[in-house]
Amino acid sequence: MPELPDVQVFKQYLDATALHQKIQDVEVHSERILEEISSQRLATELKARSLESVRRHGKYLLVQLDDGRWLVLHFGMTGELKYFKDLEREPEYDQVLIAFANGYHLAYIAPRKLGEIELVDEAEAFVAAKDLGPDVLGGDFDLDTFTDLLSGRRGMIKSALMDQQLMAGIGNVYSDEILFQEGIHPRTAVKDLAGDALASLYATMNEVLHTAIDRGADPDEYPDSYLTPHRHQGGTCPRCGEELQRVKVAGRSAYFCPNRQGAGPQDR
DNA sequence: CCTATAGCCTGACGGC
């Protein structure tokens, strides 16, 4: 699930639960999640520290420790966080488990182990090293920035929206949702979108992401006009009832309504 | 610069 809205909800969750508590113990159940640091070192470095504040850049969560360093969390395709008390309630697939002095626990859950956890000195340096583009909900990500980034871009619009090096935060599901709301086919060439189309797309991007965050990134709570809850094989368009179609874009499955978003660039 | 593919992992689901 973790695209920008999901990760933003994780941030709010951490803000409301796990901050300002001394870390007592850290268990690592899978090394696969840790690339740059050993489980042994992660445990010793975190012990006796506390989580003090949380930032998000794209799909990454950056959690600052009381010594100034940063715990970086990425969630792959299936990651999530859970804060709980009794170990009897320990969730399945928790790859890292932090125990706090107050008796509560924070679990980093990742059934498919495609996520990533790191410990870094500087948040900005991490973002730069990953070559991430600006966060699409960042304060300085205005319409000019959006159109500048896309001008001269040669490929398809869905690929561009999902390119984390270009702009950070949007993934497969929300790129589909944004393009659905705009009535743009996912394979549309960026160069075929005029300036006013880009302005409208930018506005829709903001609206979709903010709506998702406001509804807790829970598709069941999304407006009836949203694609996401219908986004599966055999699903139908919430606006016109047409059966949704699936095409590959950037190696991912893109769902769209052929009635509202057209049949695609090649045929007319 | 951009696309397609495979791989990393593992679970869920549909068909036989």
Place this chain on the structure above:
DNA sequence: TGCCGTCAGGCTATAG
């Protein structure tokens, strides 16, 4: 019920 193929909200490396 069991087995098998396909697919899954991410990202990277590789080849064209």
